[in-house]
Amino acid sequence: MYLRSLELLHFKNYPEAVFQFSEGINCLTGPNGSGKTSVLDAIHYLSLCKSYFTATDAQNMMRGESLMMIKGIFEKSGKEEEVICHFKAGQKKQMRLNGKEYSRLADHIGLFPVVMIAPTDHELITGGSEERRRFIDRIISQVNRTYLEQLNGYLRTLEQRNVLLRNAAGAKMDFETLEVYNQQMAGFAGSIYAERKKFCEEFEKHFIRFYDLITESSEETGFLYESQLHENTPLDLLHSSFQKDCTNQFTTTGIHKDDLSFSVNGMNVKRYGSQGQQKSVLIALKLAHFNYIYEHKCMKPIMMFDDLFDRLDDARVEQIIHLVQQQNFGQMFITHTAEYRLDAILNNAGIDHSFFRIKNGSALIRI
Amino acid sequence: MHTELPKILEDVVNAFTRLPGIGRRTALRMALAQLKKSREETRLMAQALLTLAEQVKFCRICRNISDHEICSICSHPKRDRTLICIVEDIRDIIAIENTGQYNGLYHVLGGIISPVEGISPSHLNIESLLQRLQDNEATEIIMALNATMEGDTTVFYLYRKLQAFNIKISTIARGVSVGSELENADETTLGRSIINRLPYENVFKK
Numbered sequence: 001m002y003l004r005s006l007e008l009l010h011f012k013n014y015p016e017a018v019f020q021f022s023e024g025i026n027c028l029t030g031p032n033g034s035g036k037t038s039v040l041d042a043i044h045y046l047s048l049c050k051s052y053f054t055a056t057d058a059q060n061m062m063r064g065e066s067l068m069m070i071k072g073i074f075e076k077s078g079k080e081e082e083v084i085c086h087f088k089a090g091q092k093k094q095m096r097l098n099g100k101e102y103s104r105l106a107d108h109i110g111l112f113p114v115v116m117i118a119p120t121d122h123e124l125i126t127g128g129s130e131e132r133r134r135f136i137d138r139i140i141s142q143v144n145r146t147y148l149e150q151l152n153g154y155l156r157t158l159e160q161r162n163v164l165l166r167n168a169a170g171a172k173m174d175f176e177t178l179e180v181y182n183q184q185m186a187g188f189a190g191s192i193y194a195e196r197k198k199f200c201e202e203f204e205k206h207f208i209r210f211y212d213l214i215t216e217s218s219e220e221t222g223f224l225y226e227s228q229l230h231e232n233t234p235l236d237l238l239h240s241s242f243q244k245d246c247t248n249q250f251t252t253t254g255i256h257k258d259d260l261s262f263s264v265n266g267m268n269v270k271r272y273g274s275q276g277q278q279k280s281v282l283i284a285l286k287l288a289h290f291n292y293i294y295e296h297k298c299m300k301p302i303m304m305f306d307d308l309f310d311r312l313d314d315a316r317v318e319q320i321i322h323l324v325q326q327q328n329f330g331q332m333f334i335t336h337t338a339e340y341r342l343d344a345i346l347n348n349a350g351i352d353h354s355f356f357r358i359k360n361g362s363a364l365i366r367i
Numbered sequence: 368m369h370t371e372l373p374k375i376l377e378d379v380v381n382a383f384t385r386l387p388g389i390g391r392r393t394a395l396r397m398a399l400a401q402l403k404k405s406r407e408e409t410r411l412m413a414q415a416l417l418t419l420a421e422q423v424k425f426c427r428i429c430r431n432i433s434d435h436e437i438c439s440i441c442s443h444p445k446r447d448r449t450l451i452c453i454v455e456d457i458r459d460i461i462a463i464e465n466t467g468q469y470n471g472l473y474h475v476l477g478g479i480i481s482p483v484e485g486i487s488p489s490h491l492n493i494e495s496l497l498q499r500l501q502d503n504e505a506t507e508i509i510m511a512l513n514a515t516m517e518g519d520t521t522v523f524y525l526y527r528k529l530q531a532f533n534i535k536i537s538t539i540a541r542g543v544s545v546g547s548e549l550e551n552a553d554e555t556t557l558g559r560s561i562i563n564r565l566p567y568e569n570v571f572k573k
Contacts, residue, residue: 145554156516163482177480177488180524 001076001112001299002331003043009069010062012038013360022354025332025346029339030358036335039358040116040304043333046072046083047114047302049095049105057087074112083112110142113293113301117286119310124285125278126270129259136260139289140199143296147195154188154255157181162250169249186234189255193229196258200225206288213323214280214316221281222263228253279311283320290329300330308334314345321349428499430475430492432457440473447471452509453496453525455479455518459511471509474499479512479521488524496525500532510538 002023008014013035028036037053041060044052051060061068066089074081084096095102102108123131141148161181164174204223211221228237234254238245241253262269262281269281293301303324309317324332336342339355346353372380376398383394401409425431426438433439440446440460450471454460455478463469476491499505508529512518522538529536542560543552552560 146558149555149558153516157520160482160517160520164487167482167487174487174489176527177482177524180480180520180527184520184523 001074001302003046003072003112003302004075004080005073006039006042006046007069007071008039008042009067009071010065011042011068011070012060012062014038015062019356021331021333022352023331025334025351025353026356027339027342027346027353028333028335028356028358029337029342031337031360034358034360036358037118037306039356040118040306040333040335042070043072043302043304044114044116045070045085046074047112048109049085049093052116052118053120057093058089061087061089076112081112083108110297113142113297113299114304115286115290115293115301116304116306117283117308118304118306121282121286122278125262125273125282129257132260133256133258135285136196136199136203139203139292140195142293144195147192150188150191150195154185154192157185157188158251158254158256161185165245165251166249168246173246182235182238185251185254186238189229189234192255193227193234193258196227196255197225200260203288203292206291207284210287210291210323211280211284214284214319216319219264219277220266221284222266224261224263226259226261227255228257229255275311276313276316280316287323287327303329303332305332305334307336309336309338309341314341318345318349321345321351325349325351429473430477430495431460431473445470448504449506450509451496451499451505451507452511454511455513463511472505476512476521479515479517480524481517481520491521493525493528497528500529500534505534507535507537510536514541 003021005021006019008017010016013033019039028039030036041051041053044050045060051057054060057068068087070085072083074083082096082098084094086094086096093105095105095108097108097111124135137147137151141151161178164178164181168174200223204225207223208221211219215221232240237253238251241251244252262273264273264277264281267273269278273281290301290303293299308320312320334342339357343355371377372395376395379398379401380391380394383389383397384391389397401412424433424436426433426441427436428441429438431438431440435442447470450469452463452469452471452473453476454463454473455476457475460473460475463473474492474496476493476496478486478491480486480488480491508525510522510525512522526536540563541556542563543549543557549557
């Protein structure tokens with residue numbers, strides 16, 4: 001699967017633009033603010049119906065305009081597929097596949113997978129545990145729809161239980177109802193934990209392999225799934241934290257406290273890792289993500305590196321490029337400000353690539 | 368609509384907007400439509416509302432809204448008194464009655480458990496159900512609540528409460544709707560239908 005062409009109308013700083021991409025590596029270069037990342041974000045729209053960076057669609061519309069459109073032609077198992085994202089101010093966003101409008105956007109997600117690596121992803125390493133749970137939840141639910149249903153069930157029960165605990169403050173606790181929630185939550189938690197554990201065991205292997213390849217095995221990395229459910233059954237856990245939950249007036253234990261931790265040479269990366277190590281962990285995670293989708297859905301997601309050189313030295317960048325080439329990743333997009341640096345590395349590696357010089361506004365030249 | 372309405376109209380509009388699904392615009396339309404009707408018609412309508420508020424009765428057995436002490440279903444001689452179907456409110460009874468497939472009795476809970484909306488088990492007609500089972504000939508309880516998380520919570524709560532009684536507890540089946548195509552079914556429903564599949568004999572014998 002790859003994206004053959006992309007058409008933009010009033011998207012961010014593009015009044016109108018057309019791109020023809022190659023099946024291999026596509027490099028987008030240009031000065032700050034010229035619109036490199038916007039191209040990646042447009043591709044993200046075509047895959048996941050939304051921006052990678054902003055929460056509202058209106059923010060991505062060109063200033064002063066009231067309509068935007070992104071159109072992409074994908075080639076998938078020898079067939080041409082046209083995806084259109086259309087948004088008019090004050091109206092609902094529309095997604096179309098080959099002219100037919102989706103009634104549920106969720107039906108589109110997963111048909112044209114992408115994996116994006118952007119400087120803002122740093123949060124995944126340094127941010128709170130919620131970021132990391134969301135990361136694995138998103139990947140698992142792409143492959144397993146029941147998982148998402150279980151997760152939503154768990155979160156709703158959790159909300160009800162928390163309100164129950166809050167209402168009981170100072171009044172009498174309704175033990176019977178609480179126990180019903182305990183049982184329900186334990187049911188959801190059990191299967192979510194089992195899925196996460198299974199996922200992490202498989203994911204860990206890919207992650208470690210990719211980290212070794214990026215660093216040429218100069219560092220030893222570790223990947224750990226942390227969960228209170230390792231030692232306890234979900235129901236025991238809720239029972240044992242009962243007093244604490246009453247005092248705090250919310251549920252203090254469970255799978256909503258799960259986390260991932262990464263280490264390099266035995267040291268926790270979040271706390272002690274250098275910027276470069278953190279970035280390398282991030283890239284290894286994303287490459288493992290790619291591999292997971294590929295193995296489970298037999299489809300190569302489109303890889304997008306936004307500012308690949310961010311926080312990495314030339315040797316590691318070169319290693320990543322090599323890796324991506326050898327491992328036969330599919331279509332790829334790389335953005336960078338300095339064309340000569342990217343060009344040198346790719347030429348050094350003897351890798352075919354297309355260049356797109358992005359100038360403010362829209363002018364672009366293919367080399 | 369920020370223009371101030373005459374107070375006499377404003378009061379009616381405010382009263383209508385307290386009804387579910389009615390916004391200010393619709394409320395105003397309803398109020399104006401009412402004005403066009405004869406005075407007698409409006410009087411009858413107001414009287415009906417008053418009677419509802421003052422004389423509404425809940426069936427002593429099943430807690431359904433009723434004209435008499437005991438509702439028409441509970442007092443019907445041909446009804447199967449060994450079956451009790453648990454529902455949220457009268458709308459569910461109407462839906463089930465319309466199927467023509469059920470000849471047992473009902474028990475109306477009057478809501479489902481949801482602390483977020485301030486509804487706890489004590490707000491529901493659960494005590495009366497337990498009382499009813501003490502001296503009733505029921506042998507099976509059918510749970511017919513909404514297929515939502517809150518519905519499941521309530522079913523589970525009742526299931527635990529009813530363990531004390533020697534009674535069969537069943538729940539309505541969930542699955543692909545009749546006459547629909549599989550490809551149009553949502554994944555959750557279809558997934559459950561596969562997990563909870565039925566022996567084929569159950570399907571054609573009915």
